[in-house]
Amino acid sequence: MANTTFVIQDGPEEERKEETYKYAHLLSHFSRDTYPPFEHVDPGLRALKHADPRAFLKAATGVIELTPNLGTEICGIHLTALDTDGRDQLALEVTRRGLVVFRDQSDFINQTPEAYLEWGRHLVQLLVHPTSSHPKDYPQIHLVYKDAKSTFNFEIEDSITSIVWHSDVSYELRPSGLTTFFLLSQPTTGGDTLFTLEVSALKKLSPSFVAFLRTLSAVHPGVEQANFSQSGKRGGVVRREPVERVHPLVRRHPVTGEEALYVNKQFTKRIVGSKREESEAVLKFLYDHVDKSGDLRVRVKWEPGTSAIVDYGNSRQRRHGARITSQAERPIPASDSSVLPT
Numbered sequence: 307m308a309n310t311t312f313v314i315q316d317g318p319e320e321e322r323k324e325e326t327y328k329y330a331h332l333l334s335h336f337s338r339d340t341y342p343p344f345e346h347v348d349p350g351l352r353a354l355k356h357a358d359p360r361a362f363l364k365a366a367t368g369v370i371e372l373t374p375n376l377g378t379e380i381c382g383i384h385l386t387a388l389d390t391d392g393r394d395q396l397a398l399e400v401t402r403r404g405l406v407v408f409r410d411q412s413d414f415i416n417q418t419p420e421a422y423l424e425w426g427r428h429l430v431q432l433l434v435h436p437t438s439s440h441p442k443d444y445p446q447i448h449l450v451y452k453d454a455k456s457t458f459n460f461e462i463e464d465s466i467t468s469i470v471w472h473s474d475v476s477y478e479l480r481p482s483g484l485t486t487f488f489l490l491s492q493p494t495t496g497g498d499t500l501f502t503l504e505v506s507a508l509k510k511l512s513p514s515f516v517a518f519l520r521t522l523s524a525v526h527p528g529v530e531q532a533n534f535s536q537s538g539k540r541g542g543v544v545r546r547e548p549v550e551r552v553h554p555l556v557r558r559h560p561v562t563g564e565e566a567l568y569v570n571k572q573f574t575k576r577i578v579g580s581k582r583e584e585s586e587a588v589l590k591f592l593y594d595h596v597d598k599s600g601d602l603r604v605r606v607k608w609e610p611g612t613s614a615i616v617d618y619g620n621s622r623q624r625r626h627g628a629r630i631t632s633q634a635e636r637p638i639p640a641s642d643s644s645v646l647p648t
C-alpha cells in the first residue's frame with residue numbers, strides 16, 4: 307500500500323494540515339449501511355402470522371404427498387416467482403413436510419450465483435462449509451461433483467457402500483437448517499437422493515425409551531470429515547480446524563415445537579456420560595432403527611430442472627449439484643418448554 311497524502315479535515319482551520327500517513331486506508335469511516343441483527347429467526351415463524359400461512363399454494367396446479375409424513379411435490383409454481391411472503395410460507399411448508407420437491411425449475415437453476423445467494427439470504431445466515439468445494443468467490447454455495455475423472459468414492463475399497471445417513475455438519479454449534487439442493491447435471495439413471503424424517507423415527511419408539519433419550523446428549527466431531535477431505539484420494543482442503551460439539555439427542559423444532567431424534571451415523575460418535583459399551587449399543591440401535599425404517603423414507607429421482615444416497619457409485623457420467631444451506635438455531639433440547647407443539 308503506497309503512502310497516501312491526505313488532509314485532516316476535522317478541527318479549526320488553523321489545525322488542518324496535510325500529512326502522509328501509512329495507514330490512511332484504514333482510517334475510520336462511518337458508513338450509513340445498516341445490517342439486520344444477527345439472530346436466527348426461522349422464516350416459517352413469520353408465515354405463522356400470515357392470514358393464510360399456505361396462501362402460496364393457491365397458485366399450484368398439483369400438491370402430491372409423497373408419503374404420509376414426509377415429502378410433498380408441488381407442481382406449477384416457480385421458485386423465482388415467490389415473493390417474500392411466499393418464501394416464508396414455503397419455509398413453513400418445508401418444516402411441516404420435511405421435504406418439498408419442485409420440478410421444471412430451470413429458470414431458478416440457471417440464475418447467477420448472486421441470485422442463489424439472494425434466495426439464501428432470506429434464510430438469514432448461510433453456512434460456509436469447512437471442507438467442500440464451491441464456485442470461485444462463492445463459499446456459501448456447497449457443491450457436490452463427480453465425473454469420470456473423479457478419483458474418490460467411485461471404487462469403494464473397504465466398504466460395501468458409500469451411502470450413509472447424515473445431517474451434514476451436525477458438529478456445528480448452529481447446524482444446517484433449511485436447505486435448497488438441485489442438480490445442474492445428472493446421470494441418465496442413478497444418483498437419486500434419499501431423505502428420512504427423524505420426527506417420525508422418534509415417534510415410533512416407546513414413551514419410556516423416548517423419556518430416556520430426552521435425558522441424553524451426544525458428541526458430534528468434525529474431525530473425520532476434515533481428515534477425509536485431506537486424504538490422498540480427495541486432495542481437498544480444511545478451511546477451519548475441525549470442531550466437536552455436544553447436542554441433545556432429542557431436539558425441538560423452533561417453529562412446530564415437535565421433537566426429533568438428533569443423531570446421524572456419519573457424525574454422532576458417542577453419548578456423553580455413558581460407558582463406551584452403553585453408548586455404542588444405544589447409537590447402534592438408533593442407526594439400525596433409521597436404516598430399517600423404509601416406511602419413513604422418500605427417494606427423489608432427479609430430472610433436469612428438479613430443485614433434493616449416493617447410489618451412483620458406478621456411474622461415470624457427470625453429477626453436479628449445488629446446495630444453499632442456512633445455519634439455523636442451536637439445537638433446542640426437548641426439556642425446553644418454550645416452543646411446545648400447539
Ligand SMILES: O=C(O)CCC(=O)C(=O)O
Binds near residue numbers: 497499500615627629
Ligand atoms: O448428493 C446428494 O444427493 C446429497 C448431498 C449431501 O448429502 C450433502 O450435500 O450433504
